[in-house]
Amino acid sequence: MALPASRPLFLLALFVCVALMGAALYLEHVVGLEPCPLCIIQRVLLILVGLVCLVALIHHPRARPSAERAVAARLYGAGVAFFALLGAAVAGRQVWLQHQPSDQLPSCLPSLDYMIDVLPLQDIMRMLFSGTADCAKVDWTFLGLSIAEGTLLAFIAFGLFGLTQLFRTSD
Numbered sequence: 001m002a003l004p005a006s007r008p009l010f011l012l013a014l015f016v017c018v019a020l021m022g023a024a025l026y027l028e029h030v031v032g033l034e035p036c037p038l039c040i041i042q043r044v045l046l047i048l049v050g051l052v053c054l055v056a057l058i059h060h061p062r063a064r065p066s067a068e069r070a071v072a073a074r075l076y077g078a079g080v081a082f083f084a085l086l087g088a089a090v091a092g093r094q095v096w097l098q099h100q101p102s103d104q105l106p107s108c109l110p111s112l113d114y115m116i117d118v119l120p121l122q123d124i125m126r127m128l129f130s131g132t133a134d135c136a137k138v139d140w141t142f143l144g145l146s147i148a149e150g151t152l153l154a155f156i157a158f159g160l161f162g163l164t165q166l167f168r169t170s171d
Contacts, residue, residue: 017050077165084158
């Protein structure tokens with residue numbers, strides 16, 4: 001069975017990214033849920049997945065030979081898979097934190113703006129990934145999944161999509 005052309009798939013992935021970001025912004029600005037540092041990192045990685053998909057859509061002129069389009073689709077697939085893998089790692093960390101006893105987590109971190117102004121990047125990353133009780137708090141669920149669990153599933157799906165594009169044999 002032949003795979004569908006890559007361009008419509010990148011368009012679909014871009015729409016999913018936009019919908020997920022729209023949901024995140026709705027939950028923040030309408031529902032009132034404040035994102036934790038790990039949530040912000042996941043948003044950045046989701047935006048990067050969306051940007052790779054957007055570039056894949058733009059850089060697909062029909063005048064190019066089919067072989068060039070296939071190589072480009074593979075490269076864009078690798079980009080999607082890379083950012084999705086990073087996103088899955090961050091979301092997986094947050095899911096792990098959500099399943100830890102709250103008394104074993106630090107209570108809070110300084111604000112991200114403060115850390116960027118004062119600390120070196122290595123210390124910021126270490127502190128962000130150590131997680132806090134804020135990152136472990138589950139304020140909202142959908143179909144029994146926390147936001148982090150749903151995001152983890154989305155990043156896994158994006159990763160599989162990227163790997164499919166990376167290893168496809170035709171355009």
